[in-house]
Every structure is written in structure tokens, then in C-alpha cells.
Amino acid sequence: MPPGQQTFTKEGLIGKLAEIEAMGFIPNARHGNHGGVGNTLEDLLGIEENNLPIPNAAEWELKTHRKGSASLVTLFHSEPSPRAVRFVPRVLLPLYGWPHQQAGAKYPATERSFRQTISGAGPSDRGFKVVVDRDARKVLISFDPLSVDSRHHLWLAQVKERAGLAELDPQPYWGFDDLAHDAGSKLHNSFFVEAEVKRETGRELYHYSRATMLSAFSLDRLLAGIESGVVYVDFDARSGHNHGTKFRVRSDALPMLYEQNKRLF
DNA sequence: GGTACCTGGAC
DNA sequence: GGTCCAGGTAC
Numbered sequence A: 001m002p003p004g005q006q007t008f009t010k011e012g013l014i015g016k017l018a019e020i021e022a023m024g025f026i027p028n029a030r031h032g033n034h035g036g037v038g039n040t041l042e043d044l045l046g047i048e049e050n051n052l053p054i055p056n057a058a059e060w061e062l063k064t065h066r067k068g069s070a071s072l073v074t075l076f077h078s079e080p081s082p083r084a085v086r087f088v089p090r091v092l093l094p095l096y097g098w099p100h101q102q103a104g105a106k107y108p109a110t111e112r113s114f115r116q117t118i119s120g121a122g123p124s125d126r127g128f129k130v131v132v133d134r135d136a137r138k139v140l141i142s143f144d145p146l147s148v149d150s151r152h153h154l155w156l157a158q159v160k161e162r163a164g165l166a167e168l169d170p171q172p173y174w175g176f177d178d179l180a181h182d183a184g185s186k187l188h189n190s191f192f193v194e195a196e197v198k199r200e201t202g203r204e205l206y207h208y209s210r211a212t213m214l215s216a217f218s219l220d221r222l223l224a225g226i227e228s229g230v231v232y233v234d235f236d237a238r239s240g241h242n243h244g245t246k247f248r249v250r251s252d253a254l255p256m257l258y259e260q261n262k263r264l265f
Numbered sequence B: 001g002g003t004a005c006c007t008g009g010a011c
Numbered sequence C: 001g002g003t004c005c006a007g008g009t010a011c
Helices: A008-022 A036-045 A087-096 A149-163 A176-187 A219-228 A251-257
Strands: A060-066 A073-077 A112-118 A128-133 A139-141 A173-175 A189-200 A203-217 A231-238 A246-250 A258-263
Touching: A008 A036, A008 A189, A008 A203, A008 A231, A036 A189, A036 A219, A073 A251, A087 A112, A087 A149, A087 A173, A087 A231, A112 A139, A128 A149, A128 A219, A173 A176, A176 A203, A176 A219, A176 A246, A189 A251, A203 A219, A203 A231, A203 A251, A219 A231, A219 A251, A251 A258
Parallel strands: A060 A189
Antiparallel strands: A073 A246, A112 A231, A128 A139, A139 A173, A189 A203, A203 A258, A231 A246
16 A cells, blocks of 8 residues: 555445535546546545555445446456466457557557457357356357458458467466456455536536445356356457456446445435 | 556447 | 447556
8 A cells, every 4th residue: 555545444435435425516637538437536535546456445446437328347457368478469469450440540550459348148240259167267268260240351361361260279368266366356345436427618527426335246256247248358459558458347237246235325 | 668457438 | 239449557
């Protein structure tokens, strides 16, 4: 915990969130940053922004979401194993990527992209899916060239040239124990805060009007969510910036990943 | 300066 | 609802 970092007990955080709710609409404190709704709440709580895989506030993690938004909630980041392969920058982006939409405009003409939001429910239109292998105790990424939609036939021909049309070998994976550590160390207990958003003369304002307390994150529930299709693995790289590989969940399913949840307001 | 995290989007 | 995408920082 860095010096000066605000810390809260559970009761203290509940009280502070109630005070913030009573403040009504509050201007975005981070202009131009898509994370404004979360950053603004962190500022109100006096929590310093941090990128370490530790909870934001003592043992309590904060999750913020815009009401009415279909955006997925990011649970945690973790690059797949074996790490030495460096799958995203060395395999997925160069061999399975495609020209970025803004290549030659916002970015260099050679800019490539590999963005995939995939689950265990079925393959994406580029043939990627997530598999929960309970025998091997691994979550792994699978590529099936037969599942690629015809609209990507040019891309598939390039994949054939660069990598061949077969299953990934080796397949990227996360061991159950690694996932339990990544998730458990960060998400064991969480507050899920939802904000109404309004725009006013070009700026955004947030009303943090709903909060749920989530206790005891469950790896079994995460794995079941992957299989049912409410939890996703999200690859998120372009040539100039790998935003990292994320585990994400549909916001309405977030509470189901915890053993207990309690609506605060 | 590259990698791996953080916070989140629009169409 | 799936596809594709964003600005930041720690080390």
C-alpha cells in the first residue's frame, strides 16, 4: 500500500458510498479518459489510482459501471501461459491479427489488431473459443478454422499462409490455480457501484445511485460462467499498444460470481 | 521502452 | 449481442 493511500473498513466504505450517492450528479474528473466513471469515484473516495494487482481499498475492490450500458465489467488481467511464448505480441497479433481499422490514418499503415471477446458458449466468427478442461485443470484457448465465418475468408487465407489451419500449438492457457490466485487476490470482496450518466454542455456527470456488496469470489462460479457464456476472455491488442488480456463478465451476471451479495442502495 | 496491469467504451 | 475498440500507469 503506497504512503498516503486511503484505506477503509467495510463499514467506512459503505458510509462513504452513501454520502456520495446523496451528492447526486458529480462532474467527470478525468476528461478524455474512458475510465472517468471509475476514476471519478476513486477520486471521491480518496483512493490513489494504482495498477497493481492488489485491492483498491484495503481488502475491498471497487467495480464501477454505467447504468444502461451493455459494456462488460473487467474482472482482472492476466496474460496466458506459457508466459515465455508471449502469445499476444509474438503469435496472435502477427499470425492471427488483421489490419487495424485506422491503419494508414490514425496509426501507421502496418498497424495490426487482434481483438477477440470469446467465451465457452461458442466460437467467435474468427473461430476462437474458450475451453474449460476440468481434467487438466486449465482454461485454454482453441482455434477452429472450420468455424470461421465466410466474411473473414480473406483473413483466413492469410492465417493459412502465416500459421497453417490447425489448432493452436501450444494452446494458450491459464491453470485453475493461477486463476484462483489472480481472481482471489484482487476480487475476494467487491463493491459494485452503478452510475447514472448525463451529459451537460459537453461534459459528463455521474450519479452513483446503486451499490451492491459482493463477498467471496468463487473460481467454480467463474468457470461455470465461462461455460455458460456470461464470462469472457478478451484479447485486446494492436501493434502499438497491447491493452492486455482480460477476464470480463456481463454486468448483470457479476453478482453470480460471488458466494454472497447484498444490495446497499 | 516493452510488458502487463489499471480504468473503461461504440456501433 | 458480437465485433472491435479506447486513454492511462507501474515496473
